[in-house]
Amino acid sequence: MMRTRVKQVFAALDAGDKSSAETAYREAVPVLDHMARKGLIHKNKAARYKSRFNSRIQAL
Numbered sequence: 887m888m889r890t891r892v893k894q895v896f897a898a899l900d901a902g903d904k905s906s907a908e909t910a911y912r913e914a915v916p917v918l919d920h921m922a923r924k925g926l927i928h929k930n931k932a933a934r935y936k937s938r939f940n941s942r943i944q945a946l
Contacts, residue, residue: 888927891917895939904946911939 898907
């Protein structure tokens with residue numbers, strides 16, 4: 887589930903579509919937070935994904 891959401895954000899960013907990237911980002915954040923909370927990924931990895939996505943979205 888997490889990888890699917892992350893791939894959707896990357897696809898939107900690669901396409902250069904800011905509005906779909908923002909939508910995909912908003913859908914991915916709760917999934918990343920949930921995975922970090924459950925211990926499936928490290929909390930810093932979730933934070934790193936969110937930070938990098940946000941930076942790339944702002945750059946569009």
